[in-house]
Amino acid sequence: MSTARDMNTEGSGVGITTLLRKGNMSYVRMSKLLGELVGSGLLVQLTNEKISKYTISPKGLQFLAAYYQFEDFATSFGLRL
Amino acid sequence: MTDTAIIEVMLQFIGVFVSLSIAYVSYRGVRQTESSSLLRLATAFAFLGFGFLVEGVVGLNSILATSPALATVVIAGLLLQTTGYFFLAFSHAVDVMLAKRLGPALLVLPVVTLSATQLANVLGILSFYFVLYGVVETVYSYARTRKPDTLVIAIGLSLLGVGTFVQWLSLLYIQVDVLSLLQIIIKEVGLLILFIPVLGFARKGVGVKLDGPI
Numbered sequence: 001m002s003t004a005r006d007m008n009t010e011g012s013g014v015g016i017t018t019l020l021r022k023g024n025m026s027y028v029r030m031s032k033l034l035g036e037l038v039g040s041g042l043l044v045q046l047t048n049e050k051i052s053k054y055t056i057s058p059k060g061l062q063f064l065a066a067y068y069q070f071e072d073f074a075t076s077f078g079l080r081l
Numbered sequence: 082m083t084d085t086a087i088i089e090v091m092l093q094f095i096g097v098f099v100s101l102s103i104a105y106v107s108y109r110g111v112r113q114t115e116s117s118s119l120l121r122l123a124t125a126f127a128f129l130g131f132g133f134l135v136e137g138v139v140g141l142n143s144i145l146a147t148s149p150a151l152a153t154v155v156i157a158g159l160l161l162q163t164t165g166y167f168f169l170a171f172s173h174a175v176d177v178m179l180a181k182r183l184g185p186a187l188l189v190l191p192v193v194t195l196s197a198t199q200l201a202n203v204l205g206i207l208s209f210y211f212v213l214y215g216v217v218e219t220v221y222s223y224a225r226t227r228k229p230d231t232l233v234i235a236i237g238l239s240l241l242g243v244g245t246f247v248q249w250l251s252l253l254y255i256q257v258d259v260l261s262l263l264q265i266i267i268k269e270v271g272l273l274i275l276f277i278p279v280l281g282f283a284r285k286g287v288g289v290k291l292d293g294p295i
Binding site: 063066067069070072073074075076077078079080081 | 235
């Protein structure tokens with residue numbers, strides 16, 4: 001999700017190849033994960049000439065902000081989220 | 082009821098507020114991120130909060146002080162607190178297992194021996210051991226992350242540890258009144274330090290209104 005936010009400099013979304021490289025996971029696993037994230041409204045799928053690109057949604061940005069806050073909270077207690 | 086007893090009761094209720102606040106923020110984290118670490122943290126502080134509540138209610142109700150049920154209620158309060166400390170230690174133990182590393186806290190295991198015969202004393206020792214485990218793991222975490230907040234929490238947990246140790250001493254030396262007050266003051270200072278991350282939440286505001294898990 002953070003890759004879809006940070007790498008989307010031109011606003012046209014991020015391709016699955018970039019996400020695979022950054023996430024270091026298999027295509028099958030990434031496809032399943034992307035499906036779940038798009039389904040829950042955290043990512044938006046932009047389809048253009050058979051190429052799918054992904055960008056983070058406002059809800060995804062909200063989730064990331066909350067996630068980082070709670071990660072900070074857990075780290076304060078010496079724990080990992 | 083003496084002035085010391087009133088102060089003790091007040092401090093117990095501050096402990097209830099602080100512990101349940103930390104539990105509440107952790108629970109919100111569980112709702113939003115479904116994190117098991119935060120769930121264990123919430124459970125730990127919920128138990129601690131209810132432990133303080135039971136002790137506070139016992140102190141408040143001076144009639145109970147002469148009741149035969151006192152021992153049972155005090156043990157129940159101690160048991161709740163020990164369970165809270167257990168979950169705190171358990172969170173770190175799970176964290177250690179997930180990271181597949183040996184916790185340096187294991188080194189302190191032989192230092193503590195269960196020599197006491199009374200249940201209250203056993204609970205006191207167990208609480209002390211659990212907090213000690215949490216302290217060592219938090220310090221280890223600070224060494225890894227170099228995050229000042231983590232060091233502050235380690236100091237807070239250390240004070241909680243000292244407080245539980247003094248509490249254990251106060252159970253052994255009942256005639257020394259000051260120990261009972263001292264343990265609660267040390268624990269309160271420790272808890273107030275643990276409250277700092279919660280204050281951070283209040284200051285920044287969560288800023289995100291997500292209804293439950295995504």
